[in-house]
Amino acid sequence: MSGSTLTVEIAGEADHFSVAPLRPILTRAAEGGCTRLVLDTSRIRFADSGLLSVLALWQGAGRRLVLRRPSPSVQRLVRVMAAADRADRRVGGPLCASRPTSA
Structure with missing residues (x-):
């Protein structure tokens, strides 16, 4: 960690x-005043929602996330989540919430 930036390679x-x-590492960094996470994901071969859940812990309270050199797997995950978020906003509800269906 340098200054208020934590750099991690996965x-x-x-x-x-x-x-x-990563959870306790990010928690300690945030508690120590770190406000920027630079995540090098160039060598990730597979990524799923587990990565997203850990990154969600980081975001908020003015903290910033930078994905450096995202691998194809990470790029695909980000695109899917962005598309799901856009679709969810169009229907006006939280992602993955149960919605009543009309019969």
Whole structure:
């Protein structure tokens, strides 16, 4: 960590199990006043919502996330989440919420 920026490189798979060690690292960095996370994802071969859940912990309270050199897997995950978010905004509800259906 340099100044208020934490730089992390992740390689291999980024799923719920493999990204779990990032949770306490990001928590300690945020508690220590770090406001910017630079995440190098160029060597990630697979990424799922586990990576997104850890990154969601970081965002907020004025903290900033920078994805450096996103791998194709990370790019795909970000595109899917952005599309889901846009679709959810069009129907006016929170993502993954149950909505009544008309019969």
